[in-house]
Amino acid sequence: MQVTLKRGGFQDALLRSKERYVLSVCGYGAGKSYIGALKAILLSQVNAGCNGLIVSHDWSILTSVIVPQLEEHLQNMGIAYDYQKAANILVLPWGKIFLKVGSKPIVGFTTAYAWLDEGALMPDSLWKDVLARVRDKAATQSQIYITTTPDSMHGYVYKNFIESPLPNSKVIYGSTTENSHLHEDYVESLMSAYDHRMQQAFIHGQFVNFNSQPAYHAFDRKIHVVDRWDLMTPYGVYDMMAPEPNLPLVLSLDFGVEVATGVVMQRSSQGGGSKIRVLDEIWLQNSNTFECVEEFVRRWGDRGFTLVVHGDASGFSSGSSAATTDYDIVRKMCTNKFLAVNIDVPRANSKVVDRLNMVNSILHGSSKVQFRVHSRCKKLIRDLIHVSLTADGSRRLDKKKDTELTHVSDALGYGIQRMPSPLQEFNKLRSWS
Template identity: 25%
Template sequence: MRLQATLTRPQADFFVSEAKYPAFVGGFGSGKSETLAQRAIADAAHSGSALIGIYAPTYDLLKLVNVTRIELKLHEHGIRHKWHSQDKAIYTSHPGFGDFIFRTMDTPERIVGYETFRAHADELDTLKTEHARTAWNQIIARNRQVLKDRPDALNRAAAYTTPEGFRFTHDRWVVNATPDYRIYRAPTYSNPFLPSDYIDGLRASYPAQLIEAYIEGQFVNLTSGTVYSSYDRMRCETGETIRDGEQLYIGQDFNVGQMFSAIAVRRVDGFHVAQELAGVLDTPELIRVLRERFAVHPIRIYPDASGKSRKTVDASRSDLILLKEAGFKVVVNPSNPAVRDRIVSVNHAFESARLHVNSRACPTLAAALEQQAYNPKTGEPDKEGGFDHPCDAIGYLAVKEMPVRRPRREQATVKPPAEPPDYRRREVEHDEDAWKVL
């Protein structure tokens, strides 16, 4: 069967994806519902026996958005169909074209008793993280129909959502991504069919961090302002690991039972945090672990300056003295730099690509950099969420090795507005199961 559709560049990239579990993550108005409908139609064109599963958070959204749009597309393509309200399904009577079953994700335990060939989950991040995880696992468990006339056709399940903070989509498609899970981003301005004042209206209605989520389609902290706004997991990612005998640079935060070490190596382009130590009991235990794991490495430690007066075990020796006696090079000022200086140094290091994080080896640090927010009452970085220790540790390293030098004379500068990417419409043609960019 031959179908034609006009798609934006992100939509086209999503359509030709061969990932088993692709996610279309976009801003408001980026065409998520349209993308879902078009891809579901294409999936149904594989076989008259194909059953396509469509999922939404609630029945109201399912009927108002998904059922209505798929019926519209079927009508446009001239495919005979009928909505069956009791079965919550659209049955087609077109030769070689499958059917659609519609289910909500508000009660995942009811996603049972049938098998789908392909599946599509809409607005997944509007659900709470664990609820979304349960629903997704139920969806992919049902997605195992084998087409008798097309046994070579593979099962796939796709997700579509606007980012709602660091919820399930971020955890599954970013933090714990595998080759089967691939994410496709679609900013609002990639859609050329929106009203001319739509984006300006959004910018006037939302604060900066919501603009990143609702226009750019980025995962951001939606609770309050994110402290380390320049950190982007993908852009700042590194695959660097520790090499035999090389110098280690360790940002160190002291807290009994919650010690944190950000262990970095130096490369031509800057510092790469390649390992972390989290939850070490105290300074003597930290020394033991470092000696055991990195016996052949020279070590420079950048600690919390308050460690010169803290005594974790022996009242006669401070944390810093213990580190020096262990043979480590301790790099520290008489007092800690201002919190703002540390934050600015870290953000600038990420912006200038001089600081990178191996998020696979340092999951605690990566999560903390993404999620630490400002306390709205004090204006200081929040210390209640447990993200402050990893961020403080990397800050002590950054402010010494990559400090931001204050200019001698303040000068106001005006940057020209950045040009949005050139997202031109691309004609996409469906011929059996192959989508080709024309």
């Protein structure tokens, strides 16, 4: 197989790199998995008689992205192989490649090289494990290389390659714009979905300092907080903040210990594009799910709405001997008060950083999606202004500064991530980047 790579591009640079430690940090969709898998095969040939190691941050990514990419390269190159799925080993004519996930300790074998896919999402302990494994004296080219998006200025990746670079190390930057195989409007859509800082990080692969920053940095009270949201139509002025009986009502919940919260939203496509508005909030201190939903039903029940429920995945956990979950309570209390009730909640919450990116992209606004919150939602507005990230640069929410903060904005995030937006398709494609 003949591989054609852009001369001077990050893929070409990674493939040719000889340093002991190599970091390739790139934007979404840049082609990291493609070149990472190809380099693993070439290193296995260079180090014939030795074994290699590939580590993914997630088991599903390993089996649905990394392994198929390896198999595609091997088939195109005409190389015989045996993928031993049960043992998670790829056997090549000249050596084995061990396939692992970063959430588990890596012990018990020696390799000549290692590839860490999305290494910035893996714990520091994983890096130490890999350093201990890559020690084969018979290796012709011993190398540890990492492909990743710049998740934060925190952890072993930033420390060992940027802050205090290891001896014989190299950093290669890559941009989404380098991948000519992407759909023609992919980059343009990403640019419209992200603000400047997010563009630098997740398109151009640059480390961006999110340290001591507001979590919802794209929020602008002058733009997003309204009493009315007037839209000109052929039939006159239409107030988008007025509840629409023909549209589903959305309730998104956060199940906190100190505070029970929820936001009430609607989404429409009036005037083109998606328009998301927060009509109301529920915020009850020292309360519980029953009281929160009871208050919601008191305000919004029996008004002819269908209801869609989003929220915290922990609400599927049973908190009683009767095995009744929070969402069981929601369904039971709402069924006779709404035309229909649909519980749309994933079984596991997404990473906090992904929720923040999603909400900020919505706040940033574009021709495809706009967002407003009614001025009555004082707790949510306070959250969007005052919730901040921890000072360690890890892009975690600071939940200690004020225990009343983060709850209702978390509820907003759970709802936003289930609604169509410019980032939805890109989050689905991230694993292929």
